[in-house]
Amino acid sequence: MAWQLHILARLMLLVFLLPAPPAQSRADAPRLQSRPEQTAQLGAEAATGVAAAAGDEVAVVVYKKWIGAAGDEPDVEVDLVCADDASFPPRFINTGKPAAWTRGGVGAQGAYCTVFETVRGSFIGDASDCRDLLLLPGQDAECTLVNTKRVKRIDMLNRYGLVMMIAVMMGAGLAAVRRYG
Numbered sequence: 131m132a133w134q135l136h137i138l139a140r141l142m143l144l145v146f147l148l149p150a151p152p153a154q155s156r157a158d159a160p161r162l163q164s165r166p167e168q169t170a171q172l173g174a175e176a177a178t179g180v181a182a183a184a185g186d187e188v189a190v191v192v193y194k195k196w197i198g199a200a201g202d203e204p205d206v207e208v209d210l211v212c213a214d215d216a217s218f219p220p221r222f223i224n225t226g227k228p229a230a231w232t233r234g235g236v237g238a239q240g241a242y243c244t245v246f247e248t249v250r251g252s253f254i255g256d257a258s259d260c261r262d263l264l265l266l267p268g269q270d271a272e273c274t275l276v277n278t279k280r281v282k283r284i285d286m287l288n289r290y291g292l293v294m295m296i297a298v299m300m301g302a303g304l305a306a307v308r309r310y311g
Contacts, residue, residue, distance in 0.1 A: 186234075186236060186267035187233065187234045187236075188232070188233045188266070188269065188271065189230060189231070189232055189233075190210060190232075190243065190270070191270065191271070191272045191273075192221075192229045192245050192274070193223075193228045193273070193274045193275070194206065194227070194228070195274055196225055196253075196279075197276060197279065198278055198281075199253075199277075199279055205223060205224045205227070206222065206223055206224065206248060206249075206277070207223075207248045208220065208221055208222075208223050208229050208246065209245070209246045210231050210243055211244050211246060212241055212244075213241065213242040214241055216233065216235075216241070216243075223247075233265055236267050237267070240264050240265055240267075241264075241265045243263045243265055243271075245257060245261075245275065249277065252279065252280055253277040253279055253280055254277065254278045254280050255276075255277050256275070256278065257275055259273040260275055
């Protein structure tokens with residue numbers, strides 16, 4: 131009987147003490163680091179192709195896709211952040227309304243940039259297509275930000291109801307073990 135109470139106590143602690151997962155914002159995002167080995171390899175490939183001047187401009191175009199959205203969604207703010215601390219103003223993006231930046235001064239080695247968006251609580255953001263974009267002279271970059279509607283589950287029991295349900299099920303299990311065991 132003591133071990134059953136011990137398990138019940140642990141279940142109650144889990145229900146009441148589990149922290150919520152932390153939300154990550156752009157302020158918490160890690161700083162971009164350049165990858166010298168990959169940059170050197172791709173820089174050499176770019177040098178064998180079209181010879182581009184160090185001042186060539188590169189366009190970065192970002193598209194938006196909504197999954198599970200009911201109707202029109204408001205525009206979302208996106209930012210372009212590059213590893214060399216290049217500064218770009220934020221843009222607003224939506225389906226059918228892409229955001230675009232023009233990046234000048236990209237050398238033969240290229241530049242790494244990432245697009246961040248402000249994600250609302252009702253959607254789960256997926257920016258994996260827009261992380262660590264390698265911008266090379268003469269080659270425009272495109273990526274797509276995808277937001278999936280977060281489906282709210284219907285809570286039938288609050289925390290106390292859940293503990294009571296666990297206790298009742300444990301009691302029924304104990305009664306079955308005593309009766310048939």
